[in-house]
Amino acid sequence: MKSNLGFNLTKLGSSSLLMEPYDNLDPLCPGPMIETISNSLFKTPVPKLYYDLNKILIIDEVYYDWLCMLSKACSIFQTKLIAINIKPSAAISLSSFINKKPPFETEVEMSN
DSSP: OBOTTSEEEEEETTTEEEEEEOTTOOTTOHHHHHHHHHHHHHHSOOSEEEEEOTTOOOOOHHHHHHHHHHHHHHHHTTOEEEEESOOHHHHHHHHTTOOSOOSSEEESSOOO
């Protein structure tokens, strides 16, 4: 499902969704995105939502807060948010300000 909210959501079989953010994704305005993703998870429950961070060079506190909000929304539907394809620059920027384990999982790439 292509969204005008700055991301593409693709169903991958019966067990997961892939979320690919675009450059125009606005983490300062999470409400409509959370609503769209929640509606999708309500209609088609899956255990995993993979969030592809391949195009994200820096994860600042605003983007991290967005990921945390998305993770909490996913948990309502018993879906794990799994961040994948994290670039070294994004990992370094993220590690500079978090002091606890994030509420979402991370993997190098999608797994079955």
